[in-house]
Amino acid sequence: MSVDYSKLGLKVGLEIHQQLDTSTKLFCNCQPELSKEESEVLFLRRLRPTQSELGQVDPAAFFEFQKGVKILYEANNETSCLVEMDEEPPHPLNLEAVEIALTVALMMKATPIDEIHVMRKTVIDGSNTTGFQRTCLIALGGEIYVGEKRIPIEHVSLEEDAARKTGQEGKIIRYRIDRLGIPLIEIATAPVIYSPKETEQVALAIGRILRATGKVKRGLGTIRQDLNISIPQGALIEIKGVQELEILPLVVEYEVKRQLRLLEVREELKKRGLKEDDIEEKVVDVTQVFQNTKCKVISKALGRNLRVLAVHLPKFAGLLKRELAPDLRLGTEMADRARFWGRVGGIFHTDELPAYGITLEEVKRLKETVNADEMDAVVFVADNVENAEDALRAVVERAREALRGVPEETRAAKPDGTTRYMRPRPGAARMYPETDIPPIKITAEHLESIRKRLPELPEQKLNRLMQEYGLNKKLAKQVLDSEYGQLFETIAMKTKVSPTTIAAFLTEKLKAMKREGIPIENVSDNQFLTVFSMVGKGELAKEAVEEVVAWLSKNENATVEEAIEKLGLKMLSMKDLERVITETLMENADLVKQRGSKAFAPLMGMVMRKVRGKAKAQLVSQILKRKLEERGNC
Template identity: 50%
Template sequence: EERGSEVVYRLDRLGIPLVEIATGPAISSPEEAGAVALKIGQLLRATGRVKRGLGTIRQDLNISVEGGARVEVKGVQELELIPKVVELEVQRQRALLEIRDELRRRGVSREMIEAKAVDATDVFRDTSSRVAKKALAAGGVALAVKLPGFAGLLGRELQPGRRLGTEMADRARYWAEVGGIFHSDELPGYGIGQDEVNEVRKLLGCGDLDAFALVFEERRKAERAAEAVVERAREALEGVPPETRAANPDGTTRFMRPMPGKARMYPETDIRPIRVTAELLERVRGMLPEPPEAKYEKFVKVYGLSPELAKKALRSYRLDLFERIVEATKAPPQLVASTLEDTLVELRRDGVPVQNITDEHLMELFKLYVGGGIVKEAIPPVLKLLAEKPELGPAEAVRQLGLTPLSPEEAREAVRRILKRMESAIRERGEAAFSLAMGAVMRELRGRVDGAHLSRIVREELVRIAAGG
């Protein structure tokens, strides 16, 4: 976690084996990248020997386009996001190459972009910009740097909501720990007026094709920010700078750090190399789990899952949990799979923090179901409560929600009591009153009686009432 200039980190991963799997540079489309990541995840989960959940498996993507440079996007955790990250990063790199070509057409050279920031503090003495006012009131300065030939290019979109100016701001934040920068393609705006823009352009000696960047900060930070902006502008002349980037939740990427060099790659000094012998390989072959294709056949033919649900289970990071629950509890495989792959997904979409639900919660829930301590209609509300109060166990959640199952006798008595209140409508409509009666019964007994059993009781009681019983 980053807190200003400090980075807080955890040590609880020390001692946990980390496996790194690398592919060759043979993936040629966003969809293929997603498919490869899915396959690797399936193979790992099939072993039952790797940790699961968000953060336990992370994908680093090395992406490049012809004419550019390699960019590493770190830590993509959502499999579904991989194709979008690749697509948007390719879009970004192509846009940077177009900017490079335009700068070259304009005759911009590296030497023209000088690391010479000009003090523009006096221009903003009476500014309406809140950012500028706050910085200057704290003793800061306004520094401006000229970017020859960049007019109209700083505001060019590289990815949705991100521009070349955004990348310069990212660099300024990283190297100088400033809040951000302003650039001429977005001005006037943010309280900075046209007169102030004209004054800065005059101060810097800008021509029609020139742009500028502004930073409001204490002088030392402002100077470092200006240097970072200049360096990123010089890199724009080369096209795509090699760097390490982080993925945003929307699939766009942001600057994370410079690309590390070979100096960071060194042998492990505390562990001796392990020699991979023919005997070791043979022993490993005997320990290999079922491949995903074989599991799919078992899920459909042995467990009775539909082809669609079987595919969902294979793609799920709860793949091993599904099989453990079925084998340990003897719960219906269809119910277990639909709970893990449909119910939990629906709850997450509704904003329920399902990440708080543990494997132990789910195992105990299905043991409770097999033992008659919960009906399947009660599973979604119980899971919702467990997600919100993970300190509870399934049995206690059932009790707190008032969803303790009724015995067959209690269920029939409750149905009779409910139907008694609508007896005249039932006698008038006969069996056509089923939907009306079932709705009334479900409103009171949902989650306490199995739906199919409840439907059977209602039909029987309707026949009894219609017959004058």
């Protein structure tokens, strides 16, 4: 399906969240790192929706609270203290983070706020132990250019990253609080992006400015892109947590497609003459239909004394299996709602049956029990009555929304570019002042001193990379867009390795390795530097770098020396190399005799097979040539 996005009236706004590379967290002195250790402290909390005089209680949060949802937090002494546990008031705002945010703001020509006020933004899904996220506005009204087009930047703000979810068992959600409090800069554009491709370009341009500060973290999860996407007739959909830049266009494409398909479903339902009131919230117990079922999921549930409950969706037959995006059907949307509101594992619906061990006969009896005819669909779940009823009520609500078109909601991005229901869209941001943190005055002198030290803009840097290091334009661009851009310059300055070799490795090679699933984020800047300095000093072959880096990524805490030792990549001494070559010549004495100097090529191949990564090819060739000549002279 090719879509003319400008005709369609697509509007996209980007909100980019990037972790800053500060020495401490935003409101305490903990290391801003993720913990790899077992958790040392566990504590269980409930978050209570507070009542406000304006704006309502967040319905989803209130619902979860009423259902008795609790949060089990995991903590480590290394990466969190009482502040993250909400057992100690926050310390004053981290000024290093403020300075980085101001730098970004000035690079985007935004107007810094005179006096920064930290706010509490209510978030009670458990991702913040306090029940709110601390955030502050740093600057307003900037701009960037993508080609000729001006993209207004609505605001630059600074906030604390949230805890990361590590699981959910029934009504207990688990979070680890190491990530909580890592400084995040948030940059929001106006919704002036009109195509999937442009979305990526704008994100790229913002990313370049962020990286230019040299003060942002790298690696998966350190940057998260949220999108607001709308089309006329459709709805404003908020998509959270796109981690890879490359999938941004796909996310937009799929979302547009999803909205268009949902509009088609609406038309189809109207054509079938369905009214919202026709969809009744009538939950029927159909357990007896499945008394002797071969369906494993259901029989297992019945074994645990759970029930099978069903609802009847009139005139929905065939629509639940209607594909909205790859692997996403209207039935999936209903299942996600059921999981969220009913805490169930999933749903069954008649559009996908018979299957899963459920027979045609059972489907027939099911339809009879709920009085459904051919044009209708039936959705059912096997769980305890409370969960099943909550789940089916959510399904009915989603079915009614299908008649209205696209429901406004917050969706979560998946790595393949599709999105799934996450939660209803929260109402207007409920923010109130964080009174534990004094406001911070930003003086003209302070801004002036930052202005004097502003990093070079991406275009300037591109030119400099080409001139200073002799990189071609393609490589220079790759370095500019790489998380390793800064490391490239460090290595190029400190070692004798050719900049082109370094650049090619840090961009193209690393990307390829990442794609193969090698966890290169485990390799530190210092390790890269050591590897390349050894190459520069002739202690390691250029060809061996990949192997060493791959080994290091899989053996954390090991040294480069250990890697070389373990991999047997130690460079051969002159004496050893001469010995290997002499041996090869002797083993192949006949060849040398027959072909004389023409034996060079095959011999070179044989020697290199023996010494690859342990000797420079150039040196091998020199010695081999000399030895051949010496033999010839005999």
